[in-house]
Amino acid sequence: xxxxxxxxxxxxxxxxxxxxxxxxxxxxxxxxxxxxxxxxxxxxxxxxxxxxxxxxxxxxxxxxxxxxxxxxxxxxxxxxxxxxxxxxxxxxxxxxxxxxxxxxxxxxxxxxxxxxxxxxxxxxxxxxxxxxxxxxxxxxxxxxxxxxxxxxxxxxxxxxxxxxxxxxxxxxxxxxxxxxxxxxxxxxxxxxxxxxxxxxxxxxxxxxxxxxxxxxxxxxxxxxxxxxxxxxxxxxxxxxxxxxxxxxxxxxxxxxxxxxxxxxxxxxxxxxxxxxxxxxxxxxxxxxxxxxxxxxxxxxxxxxxx
Numbered sequence: 001x002x003x004x005x006x007x008x009x010x011x012x013x014x015x016x017x018x019x020x021x022x023x024x025x026x027x028x029x030x031x032x033x034x035x036x037x038x039x040x041x042x043x044x045x046x047x048x049x050x051x052x053x054x055x056x057x058x059x060x061x062x063x064x065x066x067x068x069x070x071x072x073x074x075x076x077x078x079x080x081x082x083x084x085x086x087x088x089x090x091x092x093x094x095x096x097x098x099x100x101x102x103x104x105x106x107x108x109x110x111x112x113x114x115x116x117x118x119x120x121x122x123x124x125x126x127x128x129x130x131x132x133x134x135x136x137x138x139x140x141x142x143x144x145x146x147x148x149x150x151x152x153x154x155x156x157x158x159x160x161x162x163x164x165x166x167x168x169x170x171x172x173x174x175x176x177x178x179x180x181x182x183x184x185x186x187x188x189x190x191x192x193x194x195x196x197x198x199x200x201x202x203x204x205x206x207x208x209x210x211x212x213x214x215x216x217x218x219x220x221x222x223x224x225x226x227x228x229x230x231x232x233x234x235x236x237x238x239x240x241x242x243x244x245x246x247x248x249x250x251x252x253x254x255x256x257x258x259x260x261x262x263x264x265x266x267x268x269x270x271x272x273x274x275x276x277x278x279x280x281x282x283x284x285x286x287x288x289x290x291x292x293x294x295x296x297x298x299x300x301x302x303x304x305x306x
Contacts, residue, residue: 021207024181024190027170027219033064039277047281055119056280056302059163062113066106066167073102073172085182090193092172094217097165097192098143100172106164107138126156145301155304162301169194169218181220186233187297189215190222195299196230196262198275199253203268211264214275216299229255230262231297240264241289249273250282252289260297261289276300 037060044053075081081091097103111131119127130138141161144150150158173191181190189196194217201211212221213230228235230253237256242248249270254261263282265273279300286296286303 021210021223022178023183023223024178025212025221026176026178026191027174027221029067029167029170029174029219032170032219033060033067033167036060036274036277037064039272039274040280042272043277043281049281049283051120053277053281055117055123056277058114058117058119059160059302060277062110062117063106063163063167065113066109066164067171069109070102070105070167070171073100073168073175075172075175081176081180085180088182088184090184090189090191091176091181092169092192092218094146094165094169094192094194097168097172098139098146100168102171103142103165103168104135104138106167107142107161110160110164122156123159126154127160130157130160148299150304159301159304162304166217166219166301169215173215173218173220181222183222186229187213187231189218189220191215191220192218194218195297197298197300198263198265198279199224199230200265200267200273200275201226203271208268213262216276216301219275229253229258229260231255231260232258234258241285241292243285243288250278250285252285252294254289254294258297259294261294262296262298276302279303 037057040053040057040060044050047053084091107130111127114127141158142165145158145162145165169192184190187196192215194215196213197216199211199213201209211224211226213224214221224230227238229238232255234255234257239254241252241254249266251264252261253264263279265278267273280302290296
């Protein structure tokens, strides 16, 4: 691919390519949602958000079923994806998902998959509205999530729309050549252009201690320098906030330059940490940091109402 004039060559910094951590780690939808469901369930007992975490475990189980059953999504022509990469653009812009058949199919199937799940009446009513909605209304829901324009009064149904989009986006990203995505901009997923949910210092062999930011939509992970703001790229005024008396495996990396924060999970200390589930379960940290004057830069569709 690097021979293509429209595709950027890998930067030569005097390090053997095999010794560099990969820029992106693509999602594995065949296991992503099942593992997330188990993590939600494991975090629930005794937690202040126990009922909600158990509900989200069931949502993730439904996502797992969809990821295994839906038809394979289509990708743009390779030449177009190379052109986008060469111009520092997301390979699979998330706006395309509004018209992606697999995203609509996932949203149509969700009500039946969650029919027997115990959930708050507000969520049950929202699921009923999705089941009765026209295709045009469902597509409008998907578009609103993708445009970050969810109406406050309709958070509940849009959480389900976001869950459907996560499945479609992860399955599309998983089909990419991992060498194709290139850096786009701070805080922007190189695959779909979505915002981050959180970041993690990984403990995997050969790349232990390397930091990856995870996309809130397609779950692609991209390499990001540590002690550097995920949102604006500044290396000044970076600090780490945590709740006293709580295990130091999750912190909020705050930036005094842009006054935002993104959580950082230390998976090298706890391999069970999961970017979406542990982000929800650590809501107390969000409340602490936002009260101190920082704004959340990470996005989690399951925290839309908070």
